[in-house]
Amino acid sequence: MKIAIDINRLQREIDTLSLITEAVPPVVTRVLFSESDLRGRAFVKKLCREVGLVLREDAVGNIFARWEGANKKLPAVATGSHIDAIPNAGKYDGVVGVLGAIEAMRALKNSGFQPQRSIELIIFTAEEPTRFGLGCLGSRLLGGVLPPKKAASLRDRDGKNLDYWRQRGGAKGKLDSVRLPKNCHAAFVELHIEQGPILEREKISIGIVEKIAAPSTLRLQLTGVGGHAGATLMPGRRDALLAGAEIALAVENIVTTSGSRDTVGTTGIFKIEPGAVNSVPCQAYLEIDLRDTNLISRDASLRRIEFEAKRICSRRKIGLKLERLNQDPPAICDATLVRTISDVCLAQKISCRKMISRAYHDSLFMAQVCPTTMIFIPCYKGYSHRPDEFSSPAQIEKGVRVLAETLAKLSGI
Ligand code: GLV
Ligand code: MN
Ligand code: MN
Numbered sequence: 001m002k003i004a005i006d007i008n009r010l011q012r013e014i015d016t017l018s019l020i021t022e023a024v025p026p027v028v029t030r031v032l033f034s035e036s037d038l039r040g041r042a043f044v045k046k047l048c049r050e051v052g053l054v055l056r057e058d059a060v061g062n063i064f065a066r067w068e069g070a071n072k073k074l075p076a077v078a079t080g081s082h083i084d085a086i087p088n089a090g091k092y093d094g095v096v097g098v099l100g101a102i103e104a105m106r107a108l109k110n111s112g113f114q115p116q117r118s119i120e121l122i123i124f125t126a127e128e129p130t131r132f133g134l135g136c137l138g139s140r141l142l143g144g145v146l147p148p149k150k151a152a153s154l155r156d157r158d159g160k161n162l163d164y165w166r167q168r169g170g171a172k173g174k175l176d177s178v179r180l181p182k183n184c185h186a187a188f189v190e191l192h193i194e195q196g197p198i199l200e201r202e203k204i205s206i207g208i209v210e211k212i213a214a215p216s217t218l219r220l221q222l223t224g225v226g227g228h229a230g231a232t233l234m235p236g237r238r239d240a241l242l243a244g245a246e247i248a249l250a251v252e253n254i255v256t257t258s259g260s261r262d263t264v265g266t267t268g269i270f271k272i273e274p275g276a277v278n279s280v281p282c283q284a285y286l287e288i289d290l291r292d293t294n295l296i297s298r299d300a301s302l303r304r305i306e307f308e309a310k311r312i313c314s315r316r317k318i319g320l321k322l323e324r325l326n327q328d329p330p331a332i333c334d335a336t337l338v339r340t341i342s343d344v345c346l347a348q349k350i351s352c353r354k355m356i357s358r359a360y361h362d363s364l365f366m367a368q369v370c371p372t373t374m375i376f377i378p379c380y381k382g383y384s385h386r387p388d389e390f391s392s393p394a395q396i397e398k399g400v401r402v403l404a405e406t407l408a409k410l411s412g413i
Pocket of ligand 3: 082093094127192361
């Protein structure tokens with residue numbers, strides 16, 4: 001069977017989707033259920049229909065596009081990723097795994113391949129945490145990791161809840177119905193850019209993921225006392241920004257002295273009120289992202305950050321509301337799937353290596369549903385979550401080829 005990947009067409013589709021953005025191109029911003037996310041979804045659904053895939057959407061807006069296999073009773077083989085993009089993002093994160101999977105199915109169809117098991121593309125709702133502070137919303141619900149009641153209680157910074165947004169996004173039904181039954185998928189394989197520098201540095205075409213690092217997020221609301229910047233003398237000030245700044249520095253100190261090379265901590269959100277140059281900041285809002293491949297050292301750092309935040313706020317007489325938004329374990333990928341992909345690379349004479357994913361992905365939660373792994377392709381200098389994120393057409397072509405061959409192997413039996 002000769003599978004021909006049309007990389008020019010795929011690149012055109014990636015470029016077209018990147019123009020559907022809330023920002024000025026080449027910056028991509030597509031926040032869950034925003035106007036641009038809805039237009040992006042419509043674009044992808046149109047492509048799926050053109051390939052002849054059968055579409056369904058669940059109550060949180062996860063999109064399923066299915067190529068029916070000859071034996072409908074067998075659990076399906078799934079692939080997919082996300083098209084939502086954080087503010088100031090690039091055009092490849094998630095998108096390569098969605099549009100690349102459509103091209104893989106198109107190429108398999110054109111080659112005359114007929115799957116025994118159905119092949120299902122899943123376009124996950126809100127892999128990115130931008131709207132609700134919680135990443136992988138769709139896959140958490142699919143994997144039964146997030147109780148539907150907890151999902152329903154999520155609110156964005158304007159106080160709008162998930163029901164408001166999912167209705168706006170056209171998603172219908174009860175959140176309880178989203179969870180996937182254990183035996184409906186035989187495997188899940190996600191194609192993604194590496195988002196790190198290893199493959200490029202080692203000149204290797206494919207990474208096969210064995211483990212996904214454990215992410216966690218803290219939300220901190222700090223309440224101080226505002227006042228006139230000229231008339232309030234320094235003694236006795238209760239400046240919320242200064243407490244937040246000390247906490248951000250404590251995060252850096254804690255993660256760099258954790259004893260684990262893999263601990264990373266980022267204060268990615270830091271907003272203050274009232275935000276006037278001549279006013280002492282009375283409120284600060286921080287979100288801290290903390291990860292490690294090792295759960296024990298990740299949790300130890302998490303506790304140290306919470307302890308330091310309380311200590312700093314108490315010394316500065318600042319009110320503190322602290323919430324753990326998520327605290328996930330790492331995912332171990334399926335060894336048999338890893339071997340299958342490594343065999344595909346060998347047969348295709350494509351270089352590969354096994355690796356860890358330091359970024360999180362919907363695969364983290366699909367691993368709860370069925371055997372899961374990921375196919376990584378190199379990206380320029382490992383850049384990601386920034387507009388100059390880049391993978392070359394040749395690199396993408398190899399990733400899609402490996403995905404197509406893997407889907408053929410997994411669905412052909
Ligand atoms: C996913 O986008 C992540 O932050 O790892
Ligand atoms: Mn991302
Ligand atoms: Mn991603």
